[in-house]
Structure formats: C-alpha cells, structure tokens
Amino acid sequence: MSLKMNEADALYQDAIKQFAQAAHGHGQLAAAALVPIGEAKLDNPLCGDRVRMQVAVSSGRIDAIAHETRGCLLCRAAAAVLGLRAKGEDEAGILAAVDGLQGLLQHDGATPAAWPELAMFEPARAYPSRHRCILLPFRALLAALRSAPASDAAD
Amino acid sequence: MSATAASLRNQFPLLAAAPDLHYLDSAATAQIHRLALDAMLHHEATRRANVLRGTYRLAEAADLAYEQARAIAARFLNAGAADEIVFTSGATASLNLVAHAFGNTLKAGDRVLISVAEHHSNFVPWQMLRERTGIELALIPLGADGQLDLAGLPELLDRNCRLVAVTHCSNVTGAMTDVATLVAAARRVGARVLLDGAQAVQHGPQDVRGMDVDFYAFSGHKCFGPGGVGVLWSRGELLAAMPPFLTGGGMIASVTNEVATWAEPPQRFEAGTPPIAQAVGLGAALEWMMGLPWARIHATEGHLCEMLITGLQCIPGLRLLGPQASAQRAPIVSFDIPGLHPHDICQVLDGHRLALRGGHHCAQPLLAALGVEACTRASIALYTDEAEIEALLDGLDYAVKVLT
Numbered sequence: 001m002s003l004k005m006n007e008a009d010a011l012y013q014d015a016i017k018q019f020a021q022a023a024h025g026h027g028q029l030a031a032a033a034l035v036p037i038g039e040a041k042l043d044n045p046l047c048g049d050r051v052r053m054q055v056a057v058s059s060g061r062i063d064a065i066a067h068e069t070r071g072c073l074l075c076r077a078a079a080a081v082l083g084l085r086a087k088g089e090d091e092a093g094i095l096a097a098v099d100g101l102q103g104l105l106q107h108d109g110a111t112p113a114a115w116p117e118l119a120m121f122e123p124a125r126a127y128p129s130r131h132r133c134i135l136l137p138f139r140a141l142l143a144a145l146r147s148a149p150a151s152d153a154a155d
Numbered sequence: 156m157s158a159t160a161a162s163l164r165n166q167f168p169l170l171a172a173a174p175d176l177h178y179l180d181s182a183a184t185a186q187i188h189r190l191a192l193d194a195m196l197h198h199e200a201t202r203r204a205n206v207l208r209g210t211y212r213l214a215e216a217a218d219l220a221y222e223q224a225r226a227i228a229a230r231f232l233n234a235g236a237a238d239e240i241v242f243t244s245g246a247t248a249s250l251n252l253v254a255h256a257f258g259n260t261l262k263a264g265d266r267v268l269i270s271v272a273e274h275h276s277n278f279v280p281w282q283m284l285r286e287r288t289g290i291e292l293a294l295i296p297l298g299a300d301g302q303l304d305l306a307g308l309p310e311l312l313d314r315n316c317r318l319v320a321v322t323h324c325s326n327v328t329g330a331m332t333d334v335a336t337l338v339a340a341a342r343r344v345g346a347r348v349l350l351d352g353a354q355a356v357q358h359g360p361q362d363v364r365g366m367d368v369d370f371y372a373f374s375g376h377k378c379f380g381p382g383g384v385g386v387l388w389s390r391g392e393l394l395a396a397m398p399p400f401l402t403g404g405g406m407i408a409s410v411t412n413e414v415a416t417w418a419e420p421p422q423r424f425e426a427g428t429p430p431i432a433q434a435v436g437l438g439a440a441l442e443w444m445m446g447l448p449w450a451r452i453h454a455t456e457g458h459l460c461e462m463l464i465t466g467l468q469c470i471p472g473l474r475l476l477g478p479q480a481s482a483q484r485a486p487i488v489s490f491d492i493p494g495l496h497p498h499d500i501c502q503v504l505d506g507h508r509l510a511l512r513g514g515h516h517c518a519q520p521l522l523a524a525l526g527v528e529a530c531t532r533a534s535i536a537l538y539t540d541e542a543e544i545e546a547l548l549d550g551l552d553y554a555v556k557v558l559t
Contacts, residue, residue: 008506009557012499047515072499
C-alpha cells in the first residue's frame with residue numbers, strides 16, 4: 001500500500017530538512033579565542049533532546065555562536081537558523097525573534113523580517129507539543145547569553 | 156478486522172467512534188472500557204458521597220461500592236484479602252508510598268536492588284530514599300538479549316539487601332522479568348520483592364501469591380480503567396508493620412493536641428478523600444478483564460507482536476530494542492532507525508492516524524544502557540488487529556521516505 005501526502009508532511013518540507021542537515025553553527029567555540037563566553041545546556045524533558053549552546057559576547061552583542069544539538073529535525077533546524085542569523089544580535093534581538101516565532105506558532109503572526117527562515121516552522125502551528133522542540137535552541141541561546149560575564153568588563 | 160478484535164474494539168467508546176484510528180500507545184494509556192465509564196457515571200449520579208465517614212444511607216452506598224471495588228482488585232491480583240489493597244492515585248503514587256513507608260524503616264547501609272530497566276517512577280523514589288537515609292542503591296544490569304541479566308544476583312543480593320524493586324514488564328522493551336528466579340534469590344537473603352506491574356496488568360489478571368512477591372503496584376489507566384486511581388498491594392502483615400506515608404483525614408485512629416495514632420491498613424495509607432468514582436470504574440474494568448479468554452488474547456497479541464517485529468526487521472538499519480518475538484515478552488515493541496528522530500517518525504505516522512509514542516519513555520537509564528537517547532514504541536493491546544500492524548509498517552515505510 002502506498003500512502004499519500006497529508007498536511008502533517010508539510011512540516012517536513014525540504015527547507016527544514018536542509019537546515020537540519022546544514023547544521024549551521026554546529027560545534028564548539030575555541031576556548032581561548034573569544035571571550036567572554038556564555039554557555040548553557042538545556043534538555044527537552046519530553047524526549048531527552050539536548051542543546052548545548054555557546055556564545056561569545058562583545059558589548060552585549062553575539063560575536064560568535066556554536067551549538068551541539070541532539071534532537072529531532074525541527075530542533076536541529078531551529079538551532080541551524082540561530083547558527084546562521086544570531087551573530088550580531090543582542091538579547092533584545094533574540095527576544096524579538098522568540099516573540100515572532102511564538103506568534104507564528106501560536107497564531108497567525110508575521111515572520112520577523114530579520115529572521116525569514118522562521119517561516120518554515122509555520123506548519124508546526126497545529127502541533128503544540130512540537131513547539132518546545134523548535135524553541136529549545138532559542139531558550140538555550142538566551143540562557144547562554146545571560147550566563148556570559150558582562151562584556152564591557154572583559155573588553 | 157477479525158470478529159474478536161472488532162467486537163473488543165467496539166466496547167471502547169473512543170475506538171468505536173474513530174474507526175480509522177490506529178491506537179498503538181496503550182502502554183502509555185490504554186483506552187477506557189465502556190463499562191468503566193458507565194460505572195463511574197452511575198456512581199456519581201446515584202451514590203456520590205464521601206466514603207468511610209458518613210452514616211447516612213447515601214454514604215453507606217458509596218462505602219459499599221468503594222469496598223466492592225477493593226474486593227474486585229483483590230481478586231484480580233489473587234490477594235489474600237481485600238484489606239491488602241490500597242487505593243492510590245496511580246502506580247507512581249504506589250511506588251512512592253513504598254519508598255517512604257517501607258523505605259523509612261531502612262537505615263544507612265541497607266541495600267535496595269532495582270534494575271537499569273526501571274521506569275523513572277521506580278527509579279527516582281529510591282534515589283531520593285538514598286539521599287534521605289543513606290541506603291545503598293544497586294542495579295541489576297541489562298543482558299544482551301534485552302532481558303534483565305540475573306546472573307550477577309548472588310553478588311548483588313547480600314545480607315544487607317532489604318528490598319528488590321523491579322519492573323514486572325519493561326515499558327520500553329516489553330521484556331518480562333523472570334520473577335521466579337528473582338524471588339528465589341531474594342528469599343535466600345530475606346529481602347522483600349516489589350513488582351511494578353504497570354505494564355503487566357494490561358495483559359491479564361495477576362497472581363501475587365503465586366509469584367510469592369511482597370508488593371505489587373499498578374495504575375487504573377493502563378488496564379482499561381480511568382486515570383487518577385491505582386493500586387498498591389502488599390501482604391497484610393507487611394502493611395500492618397509500616398508507618399503511613401501521607402497523613403491527614405481518614406488515616407488516623409485518633410488525634411490529640413500532642414499525638415496521632417494510625418488506622419489499620421488499608422485506611423492507614425489512604426489519607427484524604429480517595430478517588431472514589433475512579434476506584435469504582437477501575438473495579439468495573441478489572442471485573443470485565445477477569446471474564447476474558449486470556450489464553451486466546453495472549454495468542455493473538457503474541458502473533459501481532461511477531462508480525463510487527465518481522466516487518467520491522469525488513470526496514471534497512473532498524474534496530475529492535477529488546478527481546479525477539481519468541482522471548483518471554485509483552486507486545487511492547489521499541490525500535491531505533493539511525494538518522495531518524497522518534498519525534499519526527501511519530502509526527503509523520505500521526506498524519507496517517509497512527510498513534511505511537513516517541514521519546515525516552517521515562518526510562519532514561521534503560522535507554523542509555525541500550526545506547527539511544529530516544530526511541531519509537533508501538534504497543535499492542537487486546538483491541539489491536541492485523542490491519543493496524545500492516546498500517547504501521549506501511550506508515551513507517553512512508554515516514555522513512557518523507558524524512559530522508
């Protein structure tokens with residue numbers, strides 16, 4: 001028997017698979033190269049997925065980002081979006097992206113202009129249990145940012 | 156669909172109303188039987204009152220229904236007496252009760268032996284007990300065949316071992332524990348034996364006296380009853396020797412300004428208003444189960460399990476986690492397809508009305524022993540039929556294509 005496409009499959013469009021595969025930002029920051037470094041490790045208690053996020057911060061802005069993401073395609077794609085787009089952002093910019101993403105997932109919100117790739121997560125709106133998968137790397141990034149020593153003191 | 160499976164399926168309101176749903180997550184929650192729903196509605200509509208407190212006739216009727224449910228649960232487990240049945244909110248509460256009430260009688264240096272295959276509900280309470288009292292917590296490892304490796308029992312079971320607390324059936328691999336070997340070894344050193352029966356009860360009535368165990372825990376929602384109710388069984392003399400866990404109304408003999416004394420079991424362990432209607436619903440489900448032709452159901456479940464495992468093994472790269480079909484196992488089948496995440500697999504399957512669980516199944520130490528972080532699980536129940544297994548195998552074939 002061959003099964004037909006349905007709306008659930010829209011989640012697994014090529015863009016999400018390509019981002020998960022590309023894994024932008026995957027890895028670790030070199031320990032001595034960039035300071036100060038903030039780091040956080042967050043789990044999704046539902047499935048054991050884990051994101052370890054590192055950021056180098058200068059004057060409150062992300063100079064470099066690296067992550068090690070063990071998770072589903074949605075989680076890995078979201079981490080890759082951060083790997084591609086987060087550099088140069090400050091905490092307010094990341095929070096704005098999270099707000100936009102949550103708006104996109106929870107109601108008919110617009111895709112944040114600075115983060116066009118987030119549009120690929122729109123089909124996840126119908127699946128609230130998966131929102132945590134997508135948001136996990138963002139939460140990890142915010143935690144990493146907040147763990148970084150004040151950059152002005154280190155500059 | 157076979158006549159038997161169809162007739163069983165139609166006794167479950169949710170399944171009867173959703174003929175296209177392939178519900179393969181009964182290990183998480185089995186569907187509720189119509190008789191259990193009817194019994195709860197009838198109870199709430201005609202006998203709703205608190206139990207073991209009132210003397211008016213309505214309260215007496217509620218008492219009677221609640222105690223009848225206790226007697227049914229005792230027969231379901233072949234317990235020695237109805238008073239050996241403690242109603243709890245579920246298996247998790249039952250296990251925590253033992254970890255506190257029995258656990259608090261242990262002292263630093265005493266050993267509790269669990270296994271690496273435990274659900275977190277039979278793992279974390281013992282870790283917490285270790286923190287509270289300094290007991291030693293030891294683990295039975297997993298064998299290469301997916302069953303518990305009991306070869307090391309003589310070393311693990313020394314004279315300091317006071318309790319062996321293990322799963323009757325793994326909620327991930329379906330492996331059944333060799334209870335006879337375990338009990339014999341435990342008895343040699345005087346250790347008590349607790350079985351977490353959460354998964355086993357769905358597959359038929361149990362015989363706690365025949366197995367010669369000391370504690371048995373299960374949940375109502377895993378055996379076609381309602382959520383919010385569970386059972387702890389223990390021998391009368393053991394319950395009588397244990398202090399209470401939760402305290403409050405209904406569990407005391409008397410209270411003065413200075414001190415309280417405890418009611419006899421089982422009330423000693425049922426502080427507060429119990430889940431009365433849920434207990435009545437559970438009683439209806441267990442009564443129904445006791446009338447089923449279990450030999451025939453086990454044969455069907457075994458056939459479907461073998462059919463599923465045979466089909467899974469045709470998927471390139473798929474790794475079956477746990478015993479082969481021929482092993483002593485329940486029809487709970489977990490697997491890993493390298494490169495595909497269980498969440499994604501389950502999401503695609505859901506698009507085809509296949510309900511499966513993907514994740515760590517609240518058994519992270521077991522998954523670590525199996526070398527995976529998460530896996531996909533299909534669980535077969537008495538209302539599952541061949542067409543649903545075929546639908547799952549087709550769905551998995553499709554999911555592999557969509558996700559790669």
